[in-house]
Amino acid sequence: MFKARKYKDLIVLKPLLAAMTILEKSYHRQFSRILKDPVFCYDDRGEDILKTFAIKVELSGESTENILKIYYLKKHFPDISLFIQTNP
Incomplete structure (x- = not known):
């Protein structure tokens, strides 16, 4: 921003x-x-999460938001093994 x-x-x-x-x-x-x-905790730093996936903080948009969502889903529900992303 x-x-x-x-x-x-x-x-x-x-x-x-x-x-x-x-x-x-x-x-x-x-x-x-x-x-x-x-109660789920969402207090991990976004910069650290993005660094894990080799994504720069300067990038923003839907893909970056999806990476953060996937990170927290895997953190809170470790049994998840498949993600499917579709585009219209």
């Missing part, structure tokens, strides 16, 4: 993401008795 000079987006989205995380945790506590879902 810094290289693309999207400072306004960063100023707006960072607090919004923090607020959503707090709200999600509070709702998860309320519904965890019913859902019986474990």
